[in-house]
Amino acid sequence: MISKTNNIIQKRETKIIKGNVAAAYAAKSARVQMISAYPITPQTTVVEKLSEFVDGGEMPGTQYIKVESEHSVMASVIGASIAGTRTFTATSGQGLFYMNEMIHWAAGTRLPIVTAIASRGAAPPWNIWADFSDVINARDTGWMSAFCATHQEIYDEILMSYKVCEDYDVLLPKFVAYGGFILSHTSKPVIIEDQDLVDQYLPPLPDEKGWPQIFLDPERPMMHGNLIMPSGFYSEFRMKIQDTLMKTKDKIKIASKEFEKTFGRSYGNGLIEEFNMDDADVGIIIYGDLALQMEQAVEELREEGYKVGMVKLRHYRPFPTEDIRKIAKKVEVLGVMDRATAFGSPTGGPVSGDVLSCLYDTGITTKVLPMMAGIGGREVTLVQQKEELKTLIKIKETGELPNNLIHGTLWDGILEVK
Amino acid sequence: MVTIKETLNEACEEYFLPGNSCCAGCGLEIALRWAMKALGPKTALVTPASCLNVVIGLWPKTAPNFPFINMAFAAGASAATGVDAAFKAKAYRFPNQGWDKMTTLVFAGDGGTTDIGIQALSGAAERNSNILYVCYDNEAYMNTGIQRSSSTPHSAITTTTPFGKQRYKKNLPRIMEAHEIPYIATCSVSEPLDLYEKFKKAKDIEGCKYIHILAPCPPGWGYGAEDTIEMARLAIKSGLWILYEVENGVKTISKASKKYVDPSKRIPLIEYLSKQKRFRTVSEQQLIKLQEGIDKSWKVILSEIEAQEK
Known part of the structure; x- marks a missing residue:
C-alpha cells in the first residue's frame, strides 16, 4: 500500500x-x-x-x-x-x-x-x-x-x-x-x-x-x-x-x-577519474560498474609491488581527448577495456577505437591494448581483472603482445568457439 | 448552425497567413485556415512529416502566426501529449496565466495518421490525452510524390499502385470510435461553416478529440486547382464521404450529409470519379465494388444511429 x-x-x-x-x-x-x-x-x-x-x-x-x-x-x-x-x-x-x-x-x-x-x-x-x-x-x-x-x-x-x-x-x-x-x-x-x-x-x-x-x-x-x-x-x-x-x-x-x-563528493575532474595513476607505468581505462571492482584489482596488484593504475572514463561524449592524452603519456602500456561492441571498427570496441584515434599525431608511443570483457553481462571476476592487469604488465616487461588477440583485441573471458 | 455572416464577423482574424507555399487549390490550406479561425491564438500546433512541414514555409520563412512544432513522422500524437503535459505543469507553477486554456493541436496527413502515426494516436486516445488530433486526408502520400497510403480509396491510381489500389480505404474515424474518446467528427473543406463549428466545439472539450477532414489534392487526384471545393462537395453528394459527429458515443449525421441518407438524393458515383485522373482506369466491376462500399458505410452508420435511439 x-x-x-x-x-x-x-x-x-x-x-x-x-x-x-x-x-x-x-x-x-x-x-x-x-x-x-x-x-x-x-x-x-x-x-x-x-x-x-x-x-x-x-x-x-x-x-x-x-x-x-x-x-x-x-x-x-x-x-x-x-x-x-x-x-x-x-x-x-x-x-x-x-x-x-x-x-x-x-x-x-x-x-x-x-x-x-x-x-x-x-x-x-x-x-x-x-x-x-x-x-x-x-x-x-x-x-x-x-x-x-x-x-x-x-x-x-x-x-x-x-x-x-x-x-x-x-x-x-x-x-x-x-x-x-x-x-x-x-x-x-x-x-x-x-x-x-x-x-x-x-x-x-x-x-x-x-x-x-x-x-x-x-x-x-x-x-x-x-x-x-x-x-x-x-x-x-x-x-x-x-x-x-x-x-x-x-x-x-x-x-x-x-x-x-x-x-562533498567528487568524481575526478568530472570527465575522468584517476586511481593510482600518479606513478603508474601500466594503466587501464575502464568504465561503468567494472571500474569499481578494478579498483580492488589495482590495489591488490599494488600490494604485490606492481605500479599499476586505473582511469575511470566518466564521459564518453564529449570524449575527454586531452585527459586521455595526458594519461597515455604517463604510462608505458595502456589497456582500454570495453563492455560494448563496435562491430567492424578498427578494434571492435568503441572506446578503444576512440583512445587510439585521439593519440594520433601526438608523438605518444605508449602501447595500447584494446580489450573486451563482460559483454552481455558476462561475469568478470576480480581474479580475471587482476589477470587483465598482469597481461598489460607482461607487455611492458617483454614488449610483446599476447598471442590470443582477436583482430588485435583481447576478448577476455570468451568461451571457445569454432 | 452558425450563419455565414456570424462566422465572418467572428472569424476575420487570420492565423495561417498568405505567403505559404501550398499548391494552388490545396485542400490542406483551407482546412488549416478555417481550423485556426475556430481555435484562435492560444493554440500550439504539432505537425508530423507531411505536406504541411513544407508548405508552412522553408526556413526562415514561416506562414503560421502561432507556435508550431515540426515533428517526426510517427510522433504527432505523442509529442502533442508532451506539450499538453508541459502546459499542465506550467499551469501548476504559474496559475491563472492561461496555460490551462491552451489548445494542443495536431495536424497530420493520412499517412501520418492512418499508417505510421496510428500507434501514437491510439496511445494518446486510450490515455484520453487532452489534444485535438486532426487528420487532413488527401488519400495518399502527396508530399513524397503520391504513393498509396492505407487511406487511399479502392481503385485509385498512385505511383505505387499504377493499376489501381486493390484494398479499401481504412476507416480511421471508426477505429477512433473504438477508443471511446469524447469527440470525433468528420469534416470537408467544402463545408467551412460545419468545420468551423466542429472545431469550436472540440476546443472546449477536455480529453482526446479526433477530427478527420477530407482535403482534396489537385496534383494528387488529377483535377484542376479551381475544382477542390467541387471535388469535396461531390464526395459528399455521392454519399462517399459522410459528415458526422460522435459526442460521448452518440453519433449524429451532420446537416450537409443529412440529405444523402436517402440514396435517391445521391448523385451517381461516376460523376465524382470521372473528374479525377486517379480513377481513370476504373472498370465497371470496380465501380460496383466502390458503390458497395458506400452502401455498406451508410448501412452501418444508420443502423448504429437507430440502435442508439432505441
Missing part, C-alpha cells in the same frame, strides 16, 4: 536502495516537471518508483505520462521540453534503439533532456544484462553520455547532468548510463541530499517564458524544426552542436567541482 504524503521536503538521509531507485530519487530531487516512460527490463523499477512518488503526492505538479512505446516516450519528452519544462525519462537497450529517431530530434532541437539508461545488451539473441552497446549506439546523435560505477554516482550524476544540460551555453541532452542488474537491481547505501541544497546547486526551473531561444508561447509564436535548404543554416546548426559539445567538457568539470563543494 502506498501512503499519500503531501509534499514533504526531503532532508539529507542515507537510504539502502537499488540503482534504479537512486535514479528515481535524483529525478525527484531535481524537481522534474514532466516524466514520460515505457517499461523495459532492467529500467522498470525507475518508472515504478517514480509512479509511487507522483501518485503518492511527493512530486506535486509533476506530469507523468505512461505512453505506449519508447518512440513516444522521447517524442512526448521533446514536446514537453520545447514547451519549457524540466523533463526526465529512463530506458534500456531495445527501448533506446526504438527511440533512436527521436534521440536525434532532441539534440537537433537543443533540448536539456536527461535520460537514465540501465544498460543492456542488444538483441538478438535476447539479452537483458549489463552491456553499454545501447548507449554507445546513440553516440553520434549530439547527446552527452556518462557512465556510472556506483549507486551513489547514479544519483549524483543525474543532478550534475541537469546542471550541465540546462546551462544556456549548452542546451543539449544527456544520457546517464549504468550497468543493468549489476547496479540497477542491487541495493547499496545512497545519500539522498537535502532538497534545499539541491535547489541551490541546480539552476532554477525554467521560468514562464521557457528556455532562452526555445519556447512555445502564443505571445511569441515560434516555429521549431522547419525544413531548411542546403544553402540555409543546416551545416552551421550541426557545426554548433559539435562546437558546443567540445566546449561542454569545461562545463562538466565546473559542474563536478561545484558538486564537490556543495555535497
Whole structure:
C-alpha cells in the first residue's frame, strides 16, 4: 500500500536502495516537471518508483505520462521540453534503439533532456544484462553520455547532468548510463541530499517564458524544426552542436567541482577519474560498474609491488581527448577495456577505437591494448581483472603482445568457439 | 448552425497567413485556415512529416502566426501529449496565466495518421490525452510524390499502385470510435461553416478529440486547382464521404450529409470519379465494388444511429 504524503521536503538521509531507485530519487530531487516512460527490463523499477512518488503526492505538479512505446516516450519528452519544462525519462537497450529517431530530434532541437539508461545488451539473441552497446549506439546523435560505477554516482550524476544540460551555453541532452542488474537491481547505501541544497546547486526551473531561444508561447509564436535548404543554416546548426559539445567538457568539470563543494563528493575532474595513476607505468581505462571492482584489482596488484593504475572514463561524449592524452603519456602500456561492441571498427570496441584515434599525431608511443570483457553481462571476476592487469604488465616487461588477440583485441573471458 | 455572416464577423482574424507555399487549390490550406479561425491564438500546433512541414514555409520563412512544432513522422500524437503535459505543469507553477486554456493541436496527413502515426494516436486516445488530433486526408502520400497510403480509396491510381489500389480505404474515424474518446467528427473543406463549428466545439472539450477532414489534392487526384471545393462537395453528394459527429458515443449525421441518407438524393458515383485522373482506369466491376462500399458505410452508420435511439 502506498501512503499519500503531501509534499514533504526531503532532508539529507542515507537510504539502502537499488540503482534504479537512486535514479528515481535524483529525478525527484531535481524537481522534474514532466516524466514520460515505457517499461523495459532492467529500467522498470525507475518508472515504478517514480509512479509511487507522483501518485503518492511527493512530486506535486509533476506530469507523468505512461505512453505506449519508447518512440513516444522521447517524442512526448521533446514536446514537453520545447514547451519549457524540466523533463526526465529512463530506458534500456531495445527501448533506446526504438527511440533512436527521436534521440536525434532532441539534440537537433537543443533540448536539456536527461535520460537514465540501465544498460543492456542488444538483441538478438535476447539479452537483458549489463552491456553499454545501447548507449554507445546513440553516440553520434549530439547527446552527452556518462557512465556510472556506483549507486551513489547514479544519483549524483543525474543532478550534475541537469546542471550541465540546462546551462544556456549548452542546451543539449544527456544520457546517464549504468550497468543493468549489476547496479540497477542491487541495493547499496545512497545519500539522498537535502532538497534545499539541491535547489541551490541546480539552476532554477525554467521560468514562464521557457528556455532562452526555445519556447512555445502564443505571445511569441515560434516555429521549431522547419525544413531548411542546403544553402540555409543546416551545416552551421550541426557545426554548433559539435562546437558546443567540445566546449561542454569545461562545463562538466565546473559542474563536478561545484558538486564537490556543495555535497562533498567528487568524481575526478568530472570527465575522468584517476586511481593510482600518479606513478603508474601500466594503466587501464575502464568504465561503468567494472571500474569499481578494478579498483580492488589495482590495489591488490599494488600490494604485490606492481605500479599499476586505473582511469575511470566518466564521459564518453564529449570524449575527454586531452585527459586521455595526458594519461597515455604517463604510462608505458595502456589497456582500454570495453563492455560494448563496435562491430567492424578498427578494434571492435568503441572506446578503444576512440583512445587510439585521439593519440594520433601526438608523438605518444605508449602501447595500447584494446580489450573486451563482460559483454552481455558476462561475469568478470576480480581474479580475471587482476589477470587483465598482469597481461598489460607482461607487455611492458617483454614488449610483446599476447598471442590470443582477436583482430588485435583481447576478448577476455570468451568461451571457445569454432 | 452558425450563419455565414456570424462566422465572418467572428472569424476575420487570420492565423495561417498568405505567403505559404501550398499548391494552388490545396485542400490542406483551407482546412488549416478555417481550423485556426475556430481555435484562435492560444493554440500550439504539432505537425508530423507531411505536406504541411513544407508548405508552412522553408526556413526562415514561416506562414503560421502561432507556435508550431515540426515533428517526426510517427510522433504527432505523442509529442502533442508532451506539450499538453508541459502546459499542465506550467499551469501548476504559474496559475491563472492561461496555460490551462491552451489548445494542443495536431495536424497530420493520412499517412501520418492512418499508417505510421496510428500507434501514437491510439496511445494518446486510450490515455484520453487532452489534444485535438486532426487528420487532413488527401488519400495518399502527396508530399513524397503520391504513393498509396492505407487511406487511399479502392481503385485509385498512385505511383505505387499504377493499376489501381486493390484494398479499401481504412476507416480511421471508426477505429477512433473504438477508443471511446469524447469527440470525433468528420469534416470537408467544402463545408467551412460545419468545420468551423466542429472545431469550436472540440476546443472546449477536455480529453482526446479526433477530427478527420477530407482535403482534396489537385496534383494528387488529377483535377484542376479551381475544382477542390467541387471535388469535396461531390464526395459528399455521392454519399462517399459522410459528415458526422460522435459526442460521448452518440453519433449524429451532420446537416450537409443529412440529405444523402436517402440514396435517391445521391448523385451517381461516376460523376465524382470521372473528374479525377486517379480513377481513370476504373472498370465497371470496380465501380460496383466502390458503390458497395458506400452502401455498406451508410448501412452501418444508420443502423448504429437507430440502435442508439432505441
